[in-house]
Every structure is written in C-alpha cells, then in structure tokens.
Amino acid sequence: MHFAVIARVLGVLLMIFSMTLLLPIVVSLWFNDHNYMTFLWGFAVAFSAGVAIWLPVYRSKADLRTRDGFLITALFWLVLATFGAVPLFFSNGLDLSVTDAFFESVSGLTTTGATVITGLDTLPPSILFYRQQLQWFGGIGIIVIAVAILPMLGIGGMQLYRAEAPGPVKDNKLTPRITETAKALFTMYLVFTFSCALAYKIAGMNWFEAICHAFSTIANGGFSTHDASILHYESPAIMMICTVFMLIAGVNFALHFFVWREKSITHYVADAELKFYLTWIVIGSVITVAYLASSKTFSLHDSFYLGIFNFVSTMTTAGFASNYSSFPSFLPYLLFLFAFLGGCAGSTGGGMKNIRVLLLYKQGMREIHRLIHPNAVISVKVGKITVPDRVIEAVWGFFAMYVVSFAAMFMVLMATGLDLRTAFSAVGACITNLGPGMGEVAAHYGDINSPAKWVLCFAMLLGRLEVFTLLVLLTPAFWRR
Template sequence: MQFATITRTLGLLIMIFSLTMIPPSIVALIYKDGGGSAFFATFVLALISGFFIFLSKRQAKNELKIRDGFLIVSLFWTVLSLIGAIPFLLIGEYSLSFADAVFESFSGITTTGATVIVNIDELPHSVLFYRQQLQWLGGMGIIILAVAILPMLGIGGMQLYRAEIPGPMKDSKLTPRIAGTAKSLWYIYVGLTIACAFSYWLAGMSAFDAIGHSFSTVATGGFSTHNDSIGFFQNDTIEMICILFMFLGGINFSLHFFAVRKLSMTPYLKDTEFRVYTLILLTVGLIGAIILLIDYNYSSFYEAFLHTLFHTVSFATSSGFATAEYYAWPLAVSVLLIFVSFPGGSAGSTSGGMKVIRIVLLFKQGFREIKRLIHPNGVFIIKLGKESVNDKVVNSVWGFFATYIMFFVILMFILLSQGLDQVTAFSAVAASMNNLGPGLGEVAQNYSSLNDLTKYVLSFAMLLGRLEIFTLLVLFTPYFWRK
C-alpha cells in the first residue's frame, strides 16, 4: 500500500473539492440571501485542510496500485460527503442537525435525492444551488474530473477510474490514455447539462431553476428547488424534456461518445443493454398507465401514460423526480416503480441500481443453467450481441447480486428494529442502495421523521450503492491489508 501517495492524492482531491464552494458563494452575493459566509468558511477550511494533508506527503509520487485506488475512492467519497455537510450546519436559521446535514450531503453527492428538508421552497438561493451542484458533481464523479484535468494523476489514474466507474466491465477505455477517457466523458456530461438547461429555459423555467434542474436531471439525482419537484411547473413540455434527459443520463456514456464521434444512432441500436433498458421503461410505463386508467382517476390514456412514463424513467434511472403523488396511486403501480429501480440504468451511466447489464447477464446465466440440465456435456457461451462474455465477468455478477441481496436484508432488518413498518423499511433501503431517493410509507415525501441512527444507516447504504458495494466492502477484508 502506497500510504504516502494515497495521503498526497487525498489532500489534492480535497483542495479540488474546496473550489466547489465558490459558485454557491457567488449565488449568495447575487441574491443577497446571507448564505455566502457558510460556503466561504467551508471553502477556507477544506482548502487549508487539503493543502496541509497534501504538503505532508508532497514528495510521494509512487504509482498507484489497484488496492490504492479502492482506498482513495472510498476515503474520498466519505470525506467529501462529510465536508459537504458543513454548509448545512452553518446556514443560520436554516441550519440542520449533524445527522441531517450528513444525510443531506451523502444524498446529494451520491445522487440519491432523498432529503430531510421539509420546506425546500423557503431555502436561500445559495443553498438550493449548492444542493443541485452536489448532485451534478456526484453524477459523473469528481475523481473522474480530477483524472481529466490533472495530468499529475495520469500515473495510476486507471486505478481511480476502475474503482469509480460503475458497472461490471471496468477496463474499457474510450481513448488510449485514461485522462483522455475522463475528459471525453466530462465533455459529454457538460454538453448534455447545457442542452438540458437551455431546453428547460425555453420551456418556461427561470434561468435559476433551469440550471439547477439540469444539474440534477443529467446527474439523475432528483433534487429540486421546489417542494413539488417537477410537478411544481405543471408543464407537459418540461416533463417531456425531463424524461428525455433522465433517459439520456441512464445510458452508458460510452455509447454517447461513439454516437457523437460517428454522428450515428447505430451504437445505441446495436447495444444489447440499451435495447433492454428501453424495453423495460416502455413496458413498465405502459403497464402502469393501464392500471391507472382502470383503478385511478385519470380520464385519458395520454395523461396516464405521460405520468407513468415520467415516474418510470425517474425511478428506473434513480432520478427520483415526481410530477404527482405516486405514493397515492394503486399499490401495484407504486411497488412496481420501486422494483424498477433495482435494475436501474446502464453501466457507465449516472444512474444507480444494479445496472441493466447485470440483470441481462443474470438471465442469460440462468438460461444457460437450464440448457445444461438438458445437455449436461454441452458447452454454452454467453454472448452480448456478437461478443462472448468471459465467465469471470458472469461470476462477478453473481457475486455482486448475492452480496447486494445480503446487505439489503441486513439493512432492512436494522430499520425494522428501529420501529419502521415493512413498507417504509423496504422502500427506504431500496431507495438508498439504488440511489433513488423517494420511497413509500413514511419516506414518500421526505426522511425528516426518521431517527438519527436510521439516517446514518441509510447514508451508509447510499455510499454502498454509489460505490457498487465491493469498492467499499473490500476495505473490510483482511486480504486487502495484507502485504
């Protein structure tokens, strides 16, 4: 373990994160809302802390190994979330308790979108902007940003990239150099954000709301500047724009890269995961619309389908935006929305969940086992399109799925032991581990009613889901620390 290099890199990343306190400080000056001092104080504290951590090991420049990458990513997301909680503790009359501040920060940076704040509309503009910005930074990952803009992280940057990027196949690069890959991903991310903000503004949002919601839409985070989320605007065009950019955020960004480079839709159409992802959204949206037409008060198929498709895309991509009181819909639809968050979006996207590609591989492996029962001596290869999938990848998917279920059950029992009912406990863990945000029962609107221990447990679940379990769990194994 290169502890000196890890310390140096961590200090450098903290200094980078301190710069994110400047934009909300500027917003506070523009709107004169009194929130600037909280963000400036956090900026100074983070910058000085990061500088001294970096300075203590400034000469350490050894190449990062795989284990080093796991430790840096896990440490940084934890430290980043704790530093991100500081402004919430310092915002005067709107200040939160420590547990609430940590929960809100973890929720923001992991793009979960769960909140403990009851009256969002009353928050200062600087705090509203900060919440949206947290999600935008967490969407692509600030570590990938660091790899993109700091050549000094080029050595060993692949280890950070592998630990950070979501999905079962982490070794693919879009460009020969990993820094080039990170830059390409961020160019696409920024481009989508600008397009989303401009579209929202043209559709009728204010410039502030358009920018803020573009941050959380492309990041599939779900934080909003209003209590009623996207439903606040009562605008079908805004809802359709939101559907489009949530959908795009849930697609593997490498497909965006190749589509832009070739100026063709072919990369999307040829991708198995994209086709399954699209099919899931349309199927669930259609089923939900039919149920609402039969058992709820929607009078037209258009209205029912628009609302169910919006919430289906929102939940499947782990965005968590809402346009209606989905928790008041027939239970079959509400539960279906929670379940569609388990596959989530595509690998290499900003979405949470287990990722569609893993579900595809699980089904293919299950079908292969059925064929082996019929032909015990047969050799069956799992393919995605025309490419065969290495059995190591398939085995890792099974391991991920088993570990996910095990931790889901453990965390759910912890919540049940805190007195929560089954629906609330199940949906809260699902919403946290899948980085979804809204749940059912007590957590349908916000998480303010939960006790501090439950909030800490769910914050851990958010981090577990954001780092896709193994990146975090590997630190708790004795094998990781052996020389």
C-alpha cells in the same frame, strides 16, 4: 498500500472540491440572500484541510495499484461527503443536526436525492443551488469512476468494460488514463447539462431554476428547488423534457462519447445493454400508463404524462417528484422493483445496472438449457462478445452481496423501530440511489430516527460504490501485506 500517494491524491481532490464551494457564493451575491459567509467558511475549511493533507506528502510518487484504487475511491466519497456537509450544517436557514447535514450531503453526492429538508420554496437561492450542484458534481464523479476506475478494479463484472473505456489503456497504472477519460466524459456531461437547461428555459423555467434542474436531471439525482419538484410547474412540456434527459443520463456515457466522436449512431444500435434498458422503459411505461388509466386513478391525459414520467423517474433512479408511492395496488412496488434494474453501467443512474441484470438473465437461461442439454457447451453472449465466466461470476457475487446487504440493513432499520413499509422502501430507495421511498419516507427522510439515517448513509454509499468497493475494505485480507 501507498498511503502517502493516496493522501496526496485525496488532498488535491479536496482542494478541487473546495473550489466548487465558490459557485454558491456567486449565487448568494447575485441574489443577495445574505448567505455567502456560510460557503466562504465551507470553502476555507475544505481548502485548508486539502492543503493540510496534501502538503506533507506532495512529493510522494508511486504508480497506484488496484488496491490503492479501492481505498481512494471509498475515501474520496467519504471525505467529500463530510466536507460537503459543512456549509449545510452552518447555514442559518436550515438548522440541521450533524446527522442531517451529513445525510443531505451524502444523498446529494451519491445522487440519491433523499432529503431531510422541507420548505424548499422559501430557502435562500444559494443553498438551493448548492444542493443541486452537489448532485451534479456527484454525477460526473460517478461516471468517471464507473467508466475509468471500476473496470480496472474489476468490480462486479465491470472488467467487461475494460477495453471499451475511452483514453489510452495502460493496465494497472491509473493516473494517465483517468485524466484523459475524465476530460472526454466531462465534455459530454457539460453538453447534455447545457442542452437540458436550455430546454427547461424554453419550456418556461427561469434561468436559475433551469440550471438547477438540469444539474439534478443529468445527475439522475432528483433534488429540486421546490417541495413539489418537477410537478410544481404543472407543465407536460417540462415533464417530458425531464423524462428525455433522465433517459439520456441513464445511458452509458462512454457510449455517448463514442457516438459523438465518430458521429455515428451505430454504437447506440449495437449496444445490447441500451436495447435491454429501453425495452424495459417501454414495457414498464406501458403497464404504468395502462393501469393508471384503466383504474381511473387519473384522466387518460394525466395517466400518460404522469405514468411515463414516474416510471422513467423511478427506473433511472432519478426519483423526481415521485408520487409513485401513492399509486394504486401493486404499481408502487412494480416501479420500486425497476429501480433495482436502474440505469446502464457508466451512467448517472443507480440500481444494479441493466448490464448486470441482463447477464444474470442470460446466465439463468444458460442454466436452464444446461439442464435440458447437460453435455452442451453454451456460452453467454452480450451483443457479439462472448462474456468470460469470470465476469459472470463477479456479477453473481455482486448480486448476492447486494441482496445480503439489503437484508441486513433492513433488519437493522426494523430494530430501530421503523415499520415494515418504511424500512423496506428506505433501504431500497437508498441502496439503489433512487431517493424517495414509501410510508414515512415517501415525501422526505426528516422524521426517521438518527441511527436509521446513518445506516441509510451507508446504504447510499454502498449502492454508489457498487457494493464491493466498500465491502472489500471491511475484510482483514485487504489490509494484509
């Protein structure tokens, strides 16, 4: 392990992150909401900490290897979540405990969108803006990590994307490639965010709210400036804009990048994961709309908009305004189940990712064919690419660890005294980075006990870091020379 270089990288990242705290200061001064000191302090603390970490080691140089990659990735989120909590903790209007401030910060950065705060409509604009920007920066962080770093670390089958990532490929050397890739992805991210904000503005939001919601839409985050979230506007147009951009944000950004660079949609058409993702979006939306309409839960008109909006919001794990938990019969569980499918790899969507579920399905079908034809050699293909068994094994490992982590955290939440529905849905909504759960955590996470909140923070990070990035750090073998 190159601890000095790791510290240098983290120090720099923390300094960069501290700069982002200047934005809410601008917002605060613009709206004159008397809250800028909070963020100035937040900036000062984060920046000084960054310098303090960076300064002793700023001359350190070494090529980072995969093992360092795990540690940097995990520490990156942990450190940012910690310093991101500082302004929330010190804000006058909020009165959050340490637990709640950290929970909200983790929830923001991981784009989970589970909130402990109520009464959003009356909060100072700077705080509202800050929550949205946490998600936005979290979203681009996730994309860069998913597209540029995880494939090289080989987590959960993501080595499949190793050759695909934009930027020059230089195996085992992380730095040069990441910079190139990050630039390209950030450009895409900016373009989508701006388009989304513009669409919201045209549909009737003011610029502030349009930008705020564009931030959390493109991040598939789900934070809003209103307690009623997107439904506050009672506008089918806004719901549909939100739906479209959640869908776009749930697609692999590397794919968007290729389409943009080569000015050709053949990449979209050829992508097996995208096809799988859209197929389930359509099937799920149709079932939801049909059941809502036929059970007379809403009028046909409302069933259409609310059905599609809620299904997409749940499956992409944006988790906007999801009143899915109040849907009748099996619908809440159906929608909830699709959050485990989630977005595509390299998107801001959560869950297990479509490509993994697609691979599991194909491998499952292969097993059945092998039973019928025991001696046949059958390979698993995604599109035209034959998937190496090594990748499939990694995906199985991912799936098993996902299930085991889920069961373990569910058990701990039950032990803290939560009821079945709450514990079950809270773990699911956090590990998939969906956000809203059912039962006591349908509207917000403010009422559950503190130990449960810490477990859920772990769940959110576990989901966001694709399980293995965190789990590998907990094994003694990782720390051995």
